[in-house]
Amino acid sequence: MNQRVLNMLYTLNSLEKKQQKDACYLEELPLKAINKNISKKNKIKVVNNYFFRNKDIYVSKHNRFAPYPLHSHTFLEINYMLEGSAKQIVNGKSITLHRGDLLLLDVGAEHSISTLGEKDLLINILFRNSNINIDFLKDLRRSRSVLYDFLLKSPIKANEKQNFLIFRTGKSKKIARIMDEIIEEYFLKKEFSDTIIKSYLHILVTNLVRDYQFVEQEPQSKTRKIVIEILDEIDKEFNTITLQKIASKYGYNKNYLSNLFKKEVGKPFSEVVIQKKMTQAHTLIMSTSLPISKIVEAVGISNKSFFYKKYYDFYKEKPMADRHRNLINI
Structure with a gap:
């Protein structure tokens, strides 16, 4: 990772300074970014396509020092654990992302994020692409793998709607390189970065489908x-x-x-x-x-x-x- 970018990400922004001082969550999104009617009906904050006014991909650092409340999205989101670890509740299931792990959340997935410490860097990548979704990835993977085909048919998963995938990629240098490129392109604001990031995103998804099993297994006999x-x-x-x-x-x-x-x-x-x-x-x-x-x-x-x-x-x-x-x- 480019040291300049890493320093930028570790530097506390104004909201983080306030959250660190008061130890409570401060709303970071403008009212335009929240679907009011849906949020009132479901009692869950629903984040809309506000971020994509001038681009197809939005990258940000998750603010530290306060828990992030339960919410869902009208777009796809990748949570990437650049440094440290993060505990989340996704659709009622408790998971922990460790350094290098990646969580893909489909439209409508509900999750909350526990308080991140000073050394924890969670990167959010928001994107809208009708050609990339959970069902597409599962069908693509099962068409290539007899193991994945078997796991998808497991009775444990039969009655569940799985709209998130966890990739335990902490030991993958390849995934780390791709993610570093995406993060650096975005935060260094290089020329044509949006186009390059979209290309890297396709490379990322293809590598995840090809190289990694993404069915979270229950205890087995x-x-x-x-x-x-x-x-x-x-x-x-x-x-x-x-x-x-x-x-x-x-x-x-x-x-x-x-x-x-x-x-x-x-x-x-x-x-x-x-x-x-x-x-x-x-x-x-x-x-x-x-x-x-x-x-x-x-x-x-x-x-x-x-x-x-x-x-x-x-x-x-x-x-x-x-x-x-x-x-x-x-």
Whole structure:
């Protein structure tokens, strides 16, 4: 992080000085930024699109030394823990963000933030983009990951409307670099910063979807933990994985593990592996110019006829027809 920007963020602004002195929250938003009718009806402060009069993205430092009351938004918000930690209540659930963690809040998510100390820096990124929302990210992730697909179908989540996602990215240097660039571009007021920040935002979201699991897991049984580990291995080693290898690794009888897996997941091990191979092949077909024969080899299938049959079963289209249609739509 640019030291000049870091110094700016640590420097107390006038409102922080007052909150530090009185230890109570002072309203920082103008009346224009709050939807009065909705707020009165729900008894919760609803922040509107006031911040986007001249831009699509608004970045700010969360003011320290006082708790921030329960509120919701008519836009998307990212909370990024640049330094320190922060406790929040999101839709009634208590969470703690640590250094490097990121919280994505969809439209309508309700949250409050506990008092931040002098060394805690929470960065708020507000943006409006109809193409980026929680459902889109979940659908995109589940289409790539057999593990995420399984977790989304968990009965624990069945009756919940999940409109926030937590990314435990504290150890990621890549995410830290992207966030540093966004923060520096905004606070140093560089030329074309709005355009550059929008580009970085897309890079950020793409990396989060690709590299990080964003289902907050409840405590799991021993059996479920093993199945989750196996699904994660399928996602990573789909082209070489076999039931025998997995059974040997975990010290189980092959038939016993097969029955255990099917009972937990609802599908046989072989079917889940094929599902992953097909989704990976589909990704390569739609995003690269690799010959189909090379893609078949890359996903670990030796029988081309088998591949074509399974691909058609999954996508109701032949691989080359899928690629051709995708090129037309670009």
